[in-house]
Amino acid sequence: MTTTHSEMPVVETLLGPVRGSTDGSVSSWKGIRYAAAPVGPLRFRAPVPPEPWTEVYDATEFGPCELQSRVAVIPLGDNVAMDEDCLSLNVWAPAGITAKKPVMVWIHGGAYFRGASSQPVYDGTSLASNGDVVVVTINYRIGVFGFVDFSSLNSDEHTFDSNVALRDMIAALRWVQGNIASFGGDPDRVTLFGESAGGGAVTTLMTVPSARGLFHRAIAQSSPATSVYGSERGDKVAQTFLDILCGGEADLGLLRTIAAEDLVGPSDELFARIPQETPGTLAFAPIVDGDLLPDYPVRAFRRGNAHPIPLLIGTNKDESSLFRMMKSPLMPIDTEVIRAMFAEIADEHPDVELPEHSQIESAYSGLSQVNAGLGLTRDFGFRLPTLWIAEAHSHVAPTWLYRFDYAPTMLKVLKIGATHGTELPYVFGNITHSVKDITYKLGGLAAARHVSDRMQARWLAFAKANDAGWLGSDPSWPPYDTDRRSTLVIDKIDMTVADLDSEIRIAWGEKVIAFA
Template sequence: MTLIAPDTTVVHTTHGPVRGTVDGPVNVWKGIPYAAAPTGWHRFRAPVAPEPWTDVFDADRFGPAAPQSPMPGMPLGNVRKDEDCLSLNVWSTGTAGDRRPVMVWIHGGAYFRGASSQPVFDGRALADQGDVVVVTLNYRLGVFGFVDFSSLNTDDFRFDTNVALLDMIAALRWVQANIAAFGGDPDCVTLFGESAGGGAVTTLLTVPAAQGLFHRAIAESSPATSVYNQERAAHVARVFLDILGGAGDPVDRLLTASTDELLAASDELFARIPTETPGTLAFGPIVDGDLVPDYPVNSFWNGTAARVPLLIGTNKDESTLFKLMKSPLMPLDPDVIRGMFAEIAAEHPDVEFPDQARIESAYSGLETRDDALGLTRDFGFRLPTLWIVEAHARYAPTWLYRFDYATPMLKALGIGAAHATELPYVFGNIAHGPKEIPFLLGGLSTARKVSARMQQRWLEFAKNAVPVGLDGEPTWDPYDPIGRATMVIDKHDTVIADLDGPLRAAWGEQVIAFT
């Protein structure tokens, strides 16, 4: 009699059995549903558990990406797009009974684009290198996840707020209930993300319903102040309905519109809002007084954010990507920037706004677009990050970094260490060969060394809550209001005391939540 070895990739979850695949030393499960399809009467509502299944679910391919229009330079992998997008993926070198640290990734994309299936987010190298369990997830995007229609609630139908954040919380609850069966430790979960994903991390740190679902956090390039009040949310909902049509019976129109109709209107809204109100996003979390009780920066300063270790930072040249893409998200015209500041000051007469002349002088009077790039970079990313570290360091261990490394080609193109350029280094997916565009002028060997150092820091933080480096690397001290240690990640890493002193001097010490 021939004995057949059991399939070690078959795992029993709370919803049903799933079968993965083997990728070298790593077992992989893709496209596991963590919630039911948010369609029909579930559209714009909180996620609900999927129907249980008894047959083995073949988790051998990524689930559908959330509906979105194509974007050059953002390949989503070989997946279709569908509203039924609430799935996650697991990479693990362990088996049930192991207790490996878990890292849960939230992708970016302006709350509007992206997917866990993007090749740069393949978790194999990170799981193998660090002996951790990596989880990546999809969540609702654009109008499907980040427009608050609660101002349209009726006795017959209720729109929920922040449904995409609720998606993320549902995925984190799935991790708590199931990750032990994949060899992970539910008591050692690091939540990490970049851009909109980083903004989700800094927001979820302040959400009471998310506390206890993760124990460490890493926020890369978080637009932490792109969180809005319900008055603005109601305005955005009205603008969307004007674009879509159907204001006479908005509930029926929103529930019966096709995916393509909603997506087309979502695209128009994405461009219109930052054009009408520079410096703001069409989509983002809402302070609803319930799930999100306050603006996240306020919660950090009040000490009501989760007091877990935090690693946070930005890239040196964040804005160059938006310039390259001609994106409406970050204003670059000096007159538009001045108008943006005037509008913010008018909307918040009770706030002592920093002296505008002093700010402009720190950026050479905004005489060129390069000056504007620096200001929008700091306004959108670096300042919110500094406000958070100054606050959070009073309550929990906090580490601040800046990613400065750029290959010779990216420097020659004037891109530098742009927004999102750190992602391949974190995941260990920097390149498959020297003919890829970033390495046409060399730098692959150095890039691999940068990636190894960066991965080591991120992995040690996930394991032990301290970003210890490889032997011979500088010690990265926690941030405090005296030393203000900042790790500068470059060809050679350095720790600089008060790297952002000139920035704080220009903008002032006062924390201002621009909302």
């Protein structure tokens, strides 16, 4: 559809007017700046408000995403530039701004290292149109720009802030609070949702005191909730990066003066090196800094210190298969590497009594070594942290647990199944089928669209706080509690299962929870 100039909606924000575009029943505004460019002296510092503007800002194209190495499996969008000046967001809303509508704010994933709000799968048109909601997707600093903590190196000459990417997300949420009503959104009904690193950001922000009140419901998809580390680990990662960048002699001035493009290669090297040296850990992750983030998120949930808001949380059935296919160092599968991972945990947390390895292995008996490794790392990296959070948060606020099992025949033949991230097109309603896409070559497209319709309807109903209608859908999805432990299994036909994860929950026990 061709949009004429008169159809381009102009909205007044607190910073200045922005002009979007309208396509059918949905208007969108893209690349709206929510913070000043984090460059020069603002590199590795908390975001600051941008300068206001008076001329109408053209918000019809996505803003630049953070600098990163491109990979084919993560398309960032057509003609999307990369630039350190990347702190922008995008808004989709039903055309013709009327009454205040629920708002859904999306945080993209990518191991805190890749990705962007402009990725085609995150287009908010379908959600806004089908759900009568306002959708916001945000960019934030990733990789070394957002998730390496140099604050232990602070001096009179050089100052660095911790967790700058989390601070970016909070700044974006504050922008939503101040401006979303102008786009037809209700600032008192904001659902924060995200997947993978984005899901981890959601569970982390639920424990950040300064984020309280900025969102009122949360959806965490495949959250690596335990991939949050202490300040000592953060210091070590920062020093390792400086060793890579400076060859062993720390030059703090270089961190701010070097061209941003020249930080990407060392960032890639750090990304690969850290999980090799300490299996099962990420190079880039939030840090418990005692300031913005006072405690490990899972432990904060266990202590009842997370924001007491409704939570929808879950994982995919075959999370690890993607990492095996990509030969990613993030999810160890080899038995010896897994044992090394446990040894690393025991060494870092001598006060923690881990379950016996044989006790854990019993949950994966009868599987091949590869499948046992896939199951173990899937559970340790994603499913168990999700269970621990559901168990704890269900005592504080309504909590719903799911597992996404749907996989078309081709993904089963390729031994990928319902792997990490495969639920995303279903949530956003962006199922595509092109000549190059082999996903549905062996059938399943019609079933996939039905799965998407049901899944999107549930996510939207949750965001609208429409629990009564949502729970009455087929099948009903009761809140999680420690008596029945109800879990929605999302597949070609959905079903609700009591205590779906009893085997791994019992095998792992609760001793390991203490280190998280």
